Amino acid sequence: MTAGGVLATPLCDLLGCRYPVLQAGMGGVARAELVAAVAEAGGYGFLGMVREPPKLIAEEIDGVRARTERPFGVNLIPAATDPGLLTDQLAVCFEKAVPSLCFFWEVDARAVASAKEAGCQVLYQVGSVEEARAAEAAGADAVIVQGYEAGGHVRGGLTSLVLLPQVVSAVSIPVVASGGFASGESLVAALALGAQGIHCGTAFLATEESFAHGYHKQRVVAARSQDTLHTDAFAINWPPASPVRVIANSLTASLGARLHGYRPEDFERQVVAEDAGRPLYRFSTDSPLKSTSGDLEVLALYAGQVCGVVDRVVPAAERIGQIVQEARRTLRRLADREGEGG
Template identity: 55%
Template sequence: MTKDPLHTPLCDLLGCELPILLAGMGGVARWELAAAIAEAGGYATLGMVREDPALIASEIKALRAATDHSFAVNLIPSATDPDLLDAQIQCCLDLGIDAFSFFWDVMPAIIERVKAAGCMVLHQVGTLEAASKAEKAGVDVLIAQGVEAGGHVHGRSAGLELARAVRAGSKLPVALAGGISTGRDLATALLAGLDGVQCGTAFLATDESFAHDYHKTRVTSATGKDTILTDAFVLNWPKGAAVRVIANSVTEALQGRYFGHDPATLPREAIAWDDTQPRLRFSTDSPLRTTTGDLEAMALFAGQGSGAIKDIVPAGERLHDMAATARQELKPMKS
C-alpha cells in the first residue's frame, strides 16, 4: 500500500489520520466542531479559555459521546485567574483528559502539573524564545504561530519563517499556524519539513462552528488585507495582547492608532450579551451563536488566509478538501 504523503509522525503521536489540527478558539471550538474535525481525520481541540468548569465538563462529555477519537483541551494559563485555572485543570484531570493545548506565556509549573498526571502537552508559541522555554518545560508538540494568524497573536514573525527556525532548533514535532486555509498551505508546510498545520479561521467559517453566522459571513467576504493587528480589543487579557480582526467601526475609530491601548483606561460599555452576560466594547469576546446586540462592533477574529475562505461548509468537507489538494500538490514531489 502506498504511504499517504500527509501521514507524518505527528499523526501517530496524536492518534489522528491527518496532520491538520483544530485551533482551540475560545467560544468557537465547542464539541460540535471538535467532533466534526476528529471524525474527518484531523486532531480536535476544545476551546475552553476562561470557561466555567461545569461547561468544560459538559463539553467534554458531549464530545466523547460524538466521537471516540483523541482530542485536547485548550486553556490559556496566563490569561486566566489562578483559582479558575486550577479548577479547570482539575476538572479535566478528573474526567481523564490526557492532552492539553496551551498558549501565550509559557508557565512551567502548569506544564509540570499536567505532565505529572500523564498528559501530553501541545504549546503554541510566537517566538523562538518561547519555543525553547516550552521545550525545556517538557511539552510534547510545538505549534509555531505566525503574525498572519487570526485571534490572539503572540509574536511578530511570519509563520513559515518562525516554524522553520523552531524546527531547526528543536527535536519536537512542529506544526505551523497562522493564515493556513488551503491544501496548498498544508503542502508548503510539509515540504518545509514541518509535521503539520493548525487552522482556526478556516474552521470558524463552518456549519459546526459555534461562531455567530454574522462572524462567519464576514470571514467569507473578507480578504487578508481587510484584517488588522491591534491591541485595542484587550479587555479580559493582559495589557499589550494583540489580536488580528476584520476591520470594523471600532478599528476605524482608532484612526490608525492600533497599538498602545491600556485595559485599565478603556471604557466598560456593554454592547452585546450572551444571555445575561454583558459583552463589552474593546473586549476579546467574539460573537457566538448565543450572542445578541451590536455584533459589528465586536472582535471579528480572522487570519490573513481568510481570502481563500469563500463559503460556509461542513468542517469535515473543508478538511477533506484541504487534504485532497495537498495530496495533489505533493504528488509530483513524491513520485
C-alpha cells in the same frame, strides 16, 4: 509519506489522528460539535475553554465523547486566567482524562508539569524561537508555531514562512505550523519547512459546526486578506499588550492611525451586547457567538489573513477533505515535476 497514500507524520502517531490537520481551540467558537466533527473526519480538535467555568468544560468534554470515540484536546490559557480558576479547569480535564492539553501565551512551566504528571500530552502554542525552547524545556510534547498573519490573539511578530524553519532547527520535539494555513498546498509547504502538521483557526471558524455567530462566519467568508488588521485595542479581559488580528469594523476605524498602545483600563465598560446573560463590552476580547445578541459589528471579528482563501461555510469534514485532497494532488504534481526533470 507518499503522494498516493494517506498523509501521515509522527505527529499523527503522537495524537492518534489520521491527518496532520489540527483545529485551533478558539475561545467560545470551538465547542463539542466542531471538535467531534474534526476528530471524526480524521483531524485533531481542541475545545476552546479559556476562562470557562469547570462545569461547562465537563459538559463540553462529555459532549465530544457522546459524538466520537476519537481523541481530542482542550485549549487553556494560563496567562489570561485567574490562578484559582485555572487550577479548577485543569482538575476537570484531569478527572475526565482528556488526552491532551494545548496552552498558549507565556510559557507556564507549572501548568505543563501538572498536565504531564496527570498523563496528558501537552502542546504549547508559541510566537518565537525563545518561547519554543522554553516550552520544550518545560516538557511539552510539541509546539505550535504561530506566525504574525494568524487570527485571534497573536503572540509573535514574524511571519510563518520566516519563523517556522527557525523553530524547527531550534527544538527536537514535533513542530506544528499555525497562521496562514487553510489549504492542502499550505500543508505541503509547512511540511517542506520541517513542520509535522498545520493548526487552523479561521478555516474551522467558517464551518457549519463552529459555535461562531453566523454574522462572524459571513464576515470571514466575505473578507479579503487585506481586510484584517493587527491591533491591541481589544484589551478588556486579557493581559496588557496582547495584540489580535481581526476583520476591520467601525470600532477599529474609530481608532484612526493608532492601532497599538492600549491597555484594559483605557476603556470604559460600555455594554454593546450580551451572551447568555453576560454583558459584553466595547473593546473586550469577546467575539460574537451563536448565543450572542446585540451590536455584533463592533465585537472582535477574529480572522487571519488566510480569510482571503476561505470563501464558503462548509461542514468541518468537507474542509478537512479538501485540505487532504489538495495536499495529495500537490505532492503528485511535485513528484511528476521531479520525474520530468530527472
